[in-house]
Amino acid sequence: MGLEKWLAITSVALFAMFAGEMISVYHFMTNVPEEIEFSITFEPDPKIIQFVSIGIAPAGVLAAVAFIMSKHYGSKTVGGLIIAGGIILFAGMTVSYSMLNSIDEKYLTDAVKLIPLLFMVLSAPVIIVGAYLIKHKKLRPKKEYF
Template sequence: MAIEKWLAVTSLGLFAMFAGEMISVYNFMTDVPETIAFSITFDADPKIFQFISIGAAPAGILAAVPYIMTRQYGSKPIGGLIVAGGVIMLIGMFVSYSLVDKIDPVYITDVVKYSPILFMILSIPVIAVGAYLTKEKKRRPKKEFF
């Protein structure tokens, strides 16, 4: 496999990891154990920023690099991997946003409320870029005689 495919696979994995992390922290906030609730103060904002910095940001960069490398001739497998990453992030953020109503109001902040919406919106360009790569036709390479 070329390096573009490996970058797209890594991007897919990071999108899935980010979605899983967000779902897990939102699920934790829906049912915080009483022993933790009274002994430890839990703030979700730093965790969400950490998940963004180790999951979503590198995944976006790793999705952009194969796009830049293959945009001239297109690639169905690479485009499909990028689309799959965007769909995984969209579904994961939808699940996270559906859990916001069940979260205890003590843990609700602007970051908790609006970050799933932001990443649902950001997953649409990722899907569009991947779809563009699947539609792009391969150009015939120029022959070099010298």
């Protein structure tokens, strides 16, 4: 397996990790235990920024590098993996966004409201890039007979 396939696999794993992290922090904000609520203050913005820098930023970079490495010849495997990463990102952000109604008002900040929407929109270019790799075919070199 080429390096670009391993990079695409890693990017899918990081997309899934980011979606899982966001779902877990949104689930925590819907069900904050009382003993934690009164003993510590929970700020969701730094945690979300941490998840973005740990999960989605490296996932996007790895998907971009895999795309750049295979864009000249096209790759159905790499394209499919990048599409899978975009779908996982979209699904995770959809689940996170659906949890907004049950989150307590004191945890609803601009980042909590806008991050799922932002990454739902940004999952579309990821899927388009993957589709480009699937559709792109390697050009045959011209044979020189003389």
